[in-house]
Amino acid sequence: MDVPELLESASLLVPEETATENDITVRDIRDYLVHDEWEIALGLLEELGDGHPLPLVPLAFWEKLADAAEQLRLERSSAWCHWRCSEIRNGxxxxxxxxxxxxxxxxxTPISGAGVLRPMWDIGHLSxxxxxxxxxxxxxVEDMPSLESGGRATVRLVPLTPSQWKHVQPGQLITMHEDQTVAGTAVILEVHGPATTMPAE
Incomplete structure (x- = not known):
């Protein structure tokens, strides 16, 4: 599929009444598509998807946006859409x-904010x-391209092995490691399991 087809197809996976924080709806986004404003349409579709809990936005939506972002050579956008696919699959x-x-x-050096780092986390398991x-x-790292040493930010984690993270709860303190030493500490804010294991609403 080419970019407009991918974006149109993705827009069909979002309920018509869905709106962004600025009250932009799927209909508005289709107007941008008609006028070949593909990057704007892509950004607004991402915003629509980000405004809803994981199970309510299907994997296919993010896959189509990722394909469109790749065709438009929008690296950060492509990385984000692939990241959202990983969240749906792995929690x-x-x-x-x-x-x-x-x-x-x-x-x-600062850590990259775009999902490339795979640190180890002490989440309470024993060998x-x-x-x-x-x-x-x-x-x-949410809303930042990178995070400096000593910095603080809201982050999103995608577990490599989701079953190991089932016990993690909001409020829990975990530590980040890149080697034997502690690189950082984090307090859990939200936990979402893989979409396939989530009960239907």
Missing amino acids: AIRADLTLRPTADARRT PTGGRAVSIARLW
Whole structure:
């Protein structure tokens, strides 16, 4: 499919009455498509999708937007749409992350905000010998391209092995590791299981 077909197809997967925070509806977005304003339409469709809980927006919606963003060569947008696909497949956790300051941490450069980092997390599991066992989750920093050492931001985590994260609850403190040392601490804000395991509403 070409870009307008992908965007039109994605728009059909969102209820007509759905609106962005600025009251832009699917009908408005279709007007942008008619006038070949594809980047604007893509951005508004992303906004529509972001405004709804994971199970209410189907995987196909984000897959079509990802394809359109790739064709338009919009790297950050493409990465975000692929990220949302991962959240639907593997579940998503939002957390308030604080990185250790440079003086106390091994890392001396900012971490990328676009979902490329796969740090280890201490979420309370123990190894068979009683030591700490870590679980891996990819990290996306909300509303920021990167996060400096000592910085604080709301982040989204996509677990590599969702079953290891079933016990995680809002309010729980977890620690981030890139090696044996603690790179940061996070307080869980929200937990969403994979869409396939979620009960129908």
